[in-house]
Amino acid sequence: MGSFCPKLCMLCSASFPPQTIQAMARKSCNNSEFNNTMKYEVSQRTKVNRNAHMENLRDHAYLFPEICAKETEHAKKYPHEKLIRLGIGDTTEPIPQVIGSAMAKYAQDLSTTEGYSGYGPEQGNQRLREAIAETIYKDMGIRGSEVFVSDGAQSDIARLQMLFGSNVTVAVQDPSFPAYVDTSVIMGQGGKFLEESGKHEKIVYMKCNSGNNNDFFPADLAAMPRTDIIFFCSPNNPTGHAASFPQLQQLVDFARHNGSIIVYDSAYAAYISDIQTVPTSIFQIPGAKQVAIEVSSFSKLAGFTGVRLGWTVVPEELLYSNGLPLIKDFNRIVTTCFNGASAIAQAGGLACLSSTGYQSLRSIIKHYMENAEILADTLTSLKLNVHGGKNAPYLWVHFPNSKSWDIFDHILSKAHILTVPGIGFGLGGEEYVRFSAFASREHVLEACARLRNCF
Numbered sequence: 001m002g003s004f005c006p007k008l009c010m011l012c013s014a015s016f017p018p019q020t021i022q023a024m025a026r027k028s029c030n031n032s033e034f035n036n037t038m039k040y041e042v043s044q045r046t047k048v049n050r051n052a053h054m055e056n057l058r059d060h061a062y063l064f065p066e067i068c069a070k071e072t073e074h075a076k077k078y079p080h081e082k083l084i085r086l087g088i089g090d091t092t093e094p095i096p097q098v099i100g101s102a103m104a105k106y107a108q109d110l111s112t113t114e115g116y117s118g119y120g121p122e123q124g125n126q127r128l129r130e131a132i133a134e135t136i137y138k139d140m141g142i143r144g145s146e147v148f149v150s151d152g153a154q155s156d157i158a159r160l161q162m163l164f165g166s167n168v169t170v171a172v173q174d175p176s177f178p179a180y181v182d183t184s185v186i187m188g189q190g191g192k193f194l195e196e197s198g199k200h201e202k203i204v205y206m207k208c209n210s211g212n213n214n215d216f217f218p219a220d221l222a223a224m225p226r227t228d229i230i231f232f233c234s235p236n237n238p239t240g241h242a243a244s245f246p247q248l249q250q251l252v253d254f255a256r257h258n259g260s261i262i263v264y265d266s267a268y269a270a271y272i273s274d275i276q277t278v279p280t281s282i283f284q285i286p287g288a289k290q291v292a293i294e295v296s297s298f299s300k301l302a303g304f305t306g307v308r309l310g311w312t313v314v315p316e317e318l319l320y321s322n323g324l325p326l327i328k329d330f331n332r333i334v335t336t337c338f339n340g341a342s343a344i345a346q347a348g349g350l351a352c353l354s355s356t357g358y359q360s361l362r363s364i365i366k367h368y369m370e371n372a373e374i375l376a377d378t379l380t381s382l383k384l385n386v387h388g389g390k391n392a393p394y395l396w397v398h399f400p401n402s403k404s405w406d407i408f409d410h411i412l413s414k415a416h417i418l419t420v421p422g423i424g425f426g427l428g429g430e431e432y433v434r435f436s437a438f439a440s441r442e443h444v445l446e447a448c449a450r451l452r453n454c455f
């Protein structure tokens, strides 16, 4: 493995380095049946034009393959050094037994006449929808019928984009998780990428920095231009900041004033420890149901990054300008474009929300958050400017007047640790590097020892 990144948590966007593609091609060509059909002209083209919006995507061949290339180069240069990966936001700890067993049992039962079942409801198993409403949205007035179970938050972001169509205007936090910008561009909402500004021409970027006590909340929300859709992620990837009750009230008031829809990504809600001051859902904010949709996930809640399970809440109260409810159209999108999440994964989801399942998940989340604390203490003791890590498993470290790529290179070559350069999350990420707390304790302690010799 060593030489190429398995998955950079969406960031990689399944970009394989050229040698991997060649290797895949070589593997396929060993198949004799395939060889017999390989007599066509390799360079022959179809008459199909490329989707023009794809042309507008920022060339990810720039960032992530570059991280992979640097990793490969590093492995060649330092063949005996063990690389520690604190860049990839992927979970590392095993799924608790009680949850794994529930999935195994469901899978075994499929091999019996009594236990076999085929397609389930596209919107998800009714018991799971109710369980999400009752546990995650307890006392928030969310009904099971408003919860749509899915194969993950990222697919739901794409399905929501299909719901909105190409003509909506969009705002994102800067820096932000790349899926919001890229899906907007693919849909045709984003326009061209302007190299001079580092931005897409039609997207509104809400600058989120730490100056003036902004705490990575959009600096002057009231002065932002109106958009139809506002993507907002809290606890935030990459800044690790979780918005407070007053901040989210401000966001909801802004959306209500402008008649906008907030797409609220709460994929890291389970990492919030300050529950008295930090909402775990946008639906804890009065007035949110008329202006917000929430997407969320079992990926970081339960280590389901490979299992694949998420959900989206569309409140019945959320209406279009013509008064029709969005939930009706979202139901149509889901039933047309999706045949439901894996029944095995949903059995796991139900086990996650049982009291024993949930307790065991809490201890894994505690493990990651202790990692975050250990990393934060070390980086702070080195007089670095550390943000996040209190209500989110990411540390966002500021290196004023430095390029994030230079810091990335420095940490890689001196400490043999892989991070993510902040610029990968947008212009607002320049001067920052993101450290992920998703790692074994052994790796975190070793990383801290190396970092002490690095700065």
Ligand SMILES: Cc1ncc(COP(=O)(O)O)c(C=O)c1O
Residues within 6 Å of the ligand: 009, 010, 089, 151, 152, 153, 154, 155, 177, 233, 237, 265, 267, 296, 297, 298, 299, 305, 309, 310
């Ligand atoms: C903010 C955010 N939203 C969504 C996702 C993707 O979630 P899922 O695995 O459910 O598709 C990620 C993955 O890292 C994320 O960081």
